[in-house]
Structures are given as structure tokens and as C-alpha cells.
Amino acid sequence: MDFGFGAEDEAFRREARAWLEEHLVGRFTAAVGRGGPGSEHDGSAERRAWERELGSGGWIGLGWGETGHGNRAATLTEQVVWAEEYARVRAPGRCGHIGENLLAPTLLAYGSREQRRRFLPPIARGEELWCQGYSEPGAGSDLASLRTSAVRDGDGRWRVSGQKVWTSLAHEADWCFVLARTEPGSRRHHGLSFLLVPMDQPDRVEVRPIRQLTGTSEFNEVFFDGAVAEEVVGRAGAGWQVAMGLLAFERGVSTLAQQIGFAAQLRRLAREAVASGAVGDPVIADRIVRLWAELRVMRWNALRTLGGAGDPGAPSVAKLLWGGWHQRLGELALRVRGPGAAVGPADWSPAAPYELDDVQRLFLFSRADTIYGGSDEIQRTIIAERVLGLPREAT
Known part of the structure; x- marks a missing residue:
């Protein structure tokens, strides 16, 4: 191969x-290496x-296939190349990836021509940011049990009421795509x-940050109280197909860029192990080698x-691996650092966010890696039922 x-x-x-x-200069150099998982609050302005600079160069929407929205065309391998180069120079963490990589492919697959004309160009220009309204209290991995609802008003618009949770970047987003129950009794x-x-609907949309172990608040609760929505993607009442189609787009070329960051x-961990002498511990040395080999397998x-379009297990396998x-x-990073890894800053206060170093943030934030985006248990169930053909779990 x-x-x-x-x-x-x-x-x-x-x-x-x-x-x-040429472009990652001036004010943008301050954002180099900032804005990754666990620090998405960092350098937001x-x-x-x-994001707008990327849009002006046509670098947003390379994987859309359909051009003419301000994005340039790129083959699949060229998309991989761009993702690798972007990660290698530690370019700023993307704040528009939800719109570019989740909503846009969904609109191209299920949206109307008018919806594509309205929403894709602002995403391609880096002007409008999106968040995802899926998970709810009691309806995270079991998304089908959601309770957020929407009803038609006298003007033919939808009025959305309910609560979403773990909504990434909702405090910065201009729009949210929301899965809601629109048929009473269904x-x-x-x-x-x-x-x-x-x-931007004061008194109808409220965003409450969720403070995490890292002291930051990338995730949010979002409360809808009669919020207005005029656009439905696909047919009303058939949103499950659209929602699942979107999840299939979630793990694509971007996983390769993620692996560059992992590498x-x-x-950095290997260099620290050598400098501190921790690599002399055969267990630590063995784990570093194993992590390297596993990363190559992931790539x-x-x-x-x-x-491989149509492989229902590929996204789940990828999620389980990374x-x-x-x-x-993260666990090995703490072991290499030793007892000092558990020591926080001297000026820590429970009343204010605290600063973590890279090792501490890596360990704490990575505890969520096997939960968000679909827990490991859910991924194994998908593989068991859709790939191996095992009987569905009784409900």
C-alpha cells in the first residue's frame, strides 16, 4: 500500500x-500554538x-467538493497536505472548524441550494462561527432521547425550547445547528x-460556561426559551438522518492533522524524559516506543x-484509537515529570481560573478524550452492531 x-x-x-x-506574521505570531484542546479560550481575538485571513486566501472549505463559495478546490491528498503543513507550523487552533467540517458538508449533502448560498460563503470567509446543539442532560451518548422541542408559530417559524450541554464554543458562535423534536408525541x-x-437572541438564548478541571470554559450549557429558527435542513421530522450524516463527516482529514499535533x-515528552533521566526507567522507555508505534498505526x-466511503466502522475505530x-x-507525561507534576502555581485561588503547564493540561483534558465525541462504549456498540452484525442490545 x-x-x-x-x-x-x-x-x-x-x-x-x-x-x-507569508501570512503567519505580525499579530498572528502571538497565536501560534494557541487554541488547542483544553486551551480553546487562548488568544481568541x-x-x-x-480565521478571516484563512478565508481571504481561500483555505477554508478545501474538502467541500463544491466550489464557488470563496473556497478553493483541493483533492483528498491535497487536503491531507494542507492539514499536515498547518499542524507542522503550529498555526492557531481553528475557531471555525465546526462550521467548516461539520455543518458545511451537511448542507452540501442535505441542504437546499438557497441554504448553501446563504451559509457557505460566510463560513468560507471566516466571518460566521457555528456550534453544535446535540447533547442534553440525560441525552448525550443516547442522543435519540433528547427533549428539546420546537413548534411552529403563527408566522411559520420554529420556536425552540430546551437545553443543550457540552456545547463547544457556544459563547463565541453566531449560529447553532440544533436537533430538536418537532412532532409532539414522537x-x-x-x-x-x-x-x-x-x-444573537437576547432573552431567548442563554449561554452559561462550564468550568472544567483545567480551569477553562470551552464547553457551555445553552438554554433556548422560544428561540426563533427559520431554517430546517432536509425535511421536517427527518432530522435523525441529517444528524447522523453530519457525524460521519466529523472524523476525516482533520484526524491526520490531529496526529501531527500528537506527534x-x-x-516533547521524549526530550523531557531524556533530559531528566527518566528514560533510564525501562518501563518509561518501553511506553514511549509503544506510543510512537501506535501513532504510526493510527496514521x-x-x-x-x-x-473508504460507506465503511460504518471506520469513524468509530479511529475514535477508539486516538x-x-x-x-x-497524558498519564506517561505525569510519570516522566514525577511528583512535581502535581504541584500547582503558588498563587492559585479557588475563586479564579488557574494556569496549568502543558503537561498538567494534557493530563487533565485528555481524561475527556474517551467520552466526548461519542464515548468508547458507544463506539464499541457501533462496531459490534453495524460491522460485526452482533444482536442489538435489548432496550
Whole structure:
């Protein structure tokens, strides 16, 4: 199996590298390496400006297939090249990835022509940010049990009421795509609709940050109290198909960029182990080698399955691989650091957010890796039922 890149891919790599070197300067240098998992609050103003800079260059929406919205065309391998180059220069963490990588492909697959014309260009320009309104208290992994509802008002618009939770970047988003129950009395997967809700609705949309172990608040609770939505993606009452279609887009080329970041974290850990002498512990040395080997396997698996449309187990396998791997990396980082890894800053106060170093943030935030985006238990159930054909669990 050939995992290499062709001449056209390498030419695209040179173009991408040159653009990043030319534009990742000035105010944007302050955002280099900032805004990753666990620190998505970091440098938010510079990163939002960087989003618009990316849009001006046509670098948002490479994987959409359909062009003409301000985005440029790129083959699948060119998308991989861009993701790798972006990660290698530690370019700012993206604040528009939910709109670009989740909503946009969903609109291209299920939306109307008018919806694509309205919503894709602002995403491609880096002007409008999105968040995802799926999980609820009591309806996280079991999304079909959601209770958020929407009813028609006298003007034919939808009025959304309910609560969503663990909503990433809701405090910065301009729009939220919301899965809500629009057919009274319906159950489980039936009677749901995929609605597009503007967030700027005072007294109708309230966002409450959720403070995490890291002291930051990337996740939020969102309360809808008669919030107005005028757009339904797909057919009203058939939102489950749209919602599941969106999840299939969630783990694509971006997983390869994620692995570049993982590799950088592993290199830093290995250097620290050598500098401190911790690598002399054969258990630590063995675990570093194992993590390196597992990361290579993840890359090969991602490249092998990237173009494999229709494989229902590929996204779940990928999630299981990287979630557990990243947790093990965080655990090993603490072991390499030793007892000092548990020591916080001297000026810590329970009344204010505290600063963590990279190792502490890695360990604490990675505890969520096997939960968010679909827990490991849910991924194994998907593989068991949809790939292996095992009987469904009794409900």
C-alpha cells in the first residue's frame, strides 16, 4: 500500500507552506500554538482574525467538493497536505472548524441550494462561527432521547425550547445547528428536525460556561426559551438522518492533522524524559516506543480508510484509537515529570481560573478524550452492531 504523495501534491505543499510563512506574521505570531484542546479560550481575538485571513486566501472549505463559495478546490491528498503543513507550523487552533467540517458538508449533502448560498460563503470567509446543539442532560451518548422541542408559530417559524450541554464554543458562535423534536408525541429517532438557530437572541438564548478541571470554559450549557429558527435542513421530522450524516463527516482529514499535533507532544515528552533521566526507567522507555508505534498505526489506518466511503466502522475505530492513545500519553507525561507534576502555581485561588503547564493540561483534558465525541462504549456498540452484525442490545 502506497502512503506517499505525488508531484502535484508536493507542489500544493510548497504553495501551502509559502502562504503560511507569508501570512503567519505580525499579530498572528502571538497565536501560534494557541487554541488547542483544553486551551480553546487562548488568544481568541487573534484566532478569529486569523480565521478571516484563512478565508481571504481561500483555505477554508478545501474538502467541500463544491466550489464557488470563496473556497478553493483541493483533492483528498491535497487536503491531507494542507492539514499536515498547518499542524507542522503550529498555526492557531481553528475557531471555525465546526462550521467548516461539520455543518458545511451537511448542507452540501442535505441542504437546499438557497441554504448553501446563504451559509457557505460566510463560513468560507471566516466571518460566521457555528456550534453544535446535540447533547442534553440525560441525552448525550443516547442522543435519540433528547427533549428539546420546537413548534411552529403563527408566522411559520420554529420556536425552540430546551437545553443543550457540552456545547463547544457556544459563547463565541453566531449560529447553532440544533436537533430538536418537532412532532409532539414522537419517540426516539422519529419526529426530529435539524434546525439552524441564530445565537444573537437576547432573552431567548442563554449561554452559561462550564468550568472544567483545567480551569477553562470551552464547553457551555445553552438554554433556548422560544428561540426563533427559520431554517430546517432536509425535511421536517427527518432530522435523525441529517444528524447522523453530519457525524460521519466529523472524523476525516482533520484526524491526520490531529496526529501531527500528537506527534509533537510525544517528541516533547521524549526530550523531557531524556533530559531528566527518566528514560533510564525501562518501563518509561518501553511506553514511549509503544506510543510512537501506535501513532504510526493510527496514521496508516487513517490514510487507508480516508477514502473508504460507506465503511460504518471506520469513524468509530479511529475514535477508539486516538482517544485511548492520548490518555496514555497524558498519564506517561505525569510519570516522566514525577511528583512535581502535581504541584500547582503558588498563587492559585479557588475563586479564579488557574494556569496549568502543558503537561498538567494534557493530563487533565485528555481524561475527556474517551467520552466526548461519542464515548468508547458507544463506539464499541457501533462496531459490534453495524460491522460485526452482533444482536442489538435489548432496550
